[in-house]
Amino acid sequence: MGAGKVLLRQFVTPKRQIVTILNKALRQFVTPKRQIVKHLCLIYNDIYNKMSYMIMEGKKMSVEYATQKQIFEAEIVEIGDRDVVKFHNKFPFFKHNLDLQEQRLVFLVIAQIKMEDEDFKDYKVHLADIEEKAGALQNRREVKRFAQKLISKTFTIEEENGDRTLSWFSSILRLKNESALLVRFDPALKPYLLQLQQNFTKALLSILIKFRHKYTSQIYMLLKSRISKKLDIKVEELANILNVPKSYRKNFTDFWKRVLEPALKEIDKISDLKITKIEKIKYPYSRKIERLKIKVEVKQPKEQETKQYIEHNKHEELEARLNAQYKNKSVKGEDGLNWYVKHIKVINAKEVEITLTDLTKEAQIIKPIDELDKIF
DNA sequence: AAGAATCCCTAGCAAGCTGG
C-alpha cells in the first residue's frame, strides 16, 4: 500500500546506490536464495518484487540492465501493491476446492480489482509474482499445466434462475516472451467481485497468503463475514460450507485435528482476529459433537500488541535482537523500548519486523541502505 | 551448478478399538 510507494519514490533518487546494493544482493543468491529474498521482503516489499522478477529473468541479469529496461516502472503498474480482497457475501467461494497455490493466485488477482472498476480487466501476473505470493512453481515448464489445472477446477453458484457452474478464469494466456500470465475472470463472477458497496466481506491479501492450510482462508472469511464475530454452527453445516471430503464428515476428530484446529491456530496467530473461545457441544447422550461455538475478537492495533508483548516478556533476548538489528539506537530501558513500540510491529511471539515507515521516516535515505548491508 | 537423497508437513483414508 502507501508505505511501499513512498519508499520506492525515495529510492529512485539515489539510483546508483540501489544498483550497488541490489547487485551485491544478487551475487549472494547462491545457496539460501530463498532466505535472503524473504528477509529482504520483510523490509522492502517493493524492491523484493522487482528482485524476484530479475532472478526469474536469469540470475546473471544485472540490476542496471533491469533499471534501463524500466522493469521497475512496468511492475508497479501491473500487479501493484494492492492488499484488499473483497467478496460479495453471497459468493460461495468456499466451494472452490483449489489447492493453496491456486487460492493464493486467485486472491492476488482479485486484489487488483479496484472499487470503481465497472468491468474486469486482463490481469498480468508475472511468474515471479506467483512465486512470491503464491509459492514456488516446481518447474517453469509446468506453467501450462498449472494453468490447465486451475482453469479446470469448477464450482457451482446457486442463482435465481438456476445453478451456474463455472471456473474462476475464462482464459489464461501464457505470454510468449514475458514469463507472465494474462488472466481473465469469467464474466459471470462480476456481481460477486465488482462494484461492491454493501454485503461484502473483505480481507487483506497479505494475511490470506500467509495461511498455510488449505481451509484456513475459508474459515477466516467465514468468521469475518459474521458481524457478531461469533460463530455458532453445526458441524455438519460447517463441513458442507467448506466442502470437505467424506472422511472428514464421518470422523470429527479428523475434521478437528486436520482442518479446524490448525486453521483456527493459524488465524489466531497470523490474522487480525483472535480466537478467544471454542466450545464443542455434544449431542445429548452421545459422544458426537453436534456444533461448535467459536468466539472471535478483532485484535488490538499493532502498537498495543507490541506493547503488551514487551511488557509480558521483559526479555533480554528481545532487547539483544533489536539492538543487533538496529545498532545506532539503544534499546535499554523504558524509553528505548517505547521507541521500538512505535516503529516495530510484532508478527508473532518470535518474529520482529522493522516497518517501512520506520526506515523511511526515521532515517534518511542513507540509513536503510546501511540496514541492508547489515543483513547481508 | 544440477541432480539425488532425505526430511518434514499436509490432506486424506481406513482398520481396529472402546465408551455409552
Next chain:
DNA sequence: CCAGCTTGCTAGGGATTCTT
C-alpha cells in the same frame, strides 16, 4: 453392540542437505 474415536498409514509436495 456399534457409532465414534484412535492410531497408523500413504501420497504428494516443498525445503533442505548431500553428491557428483
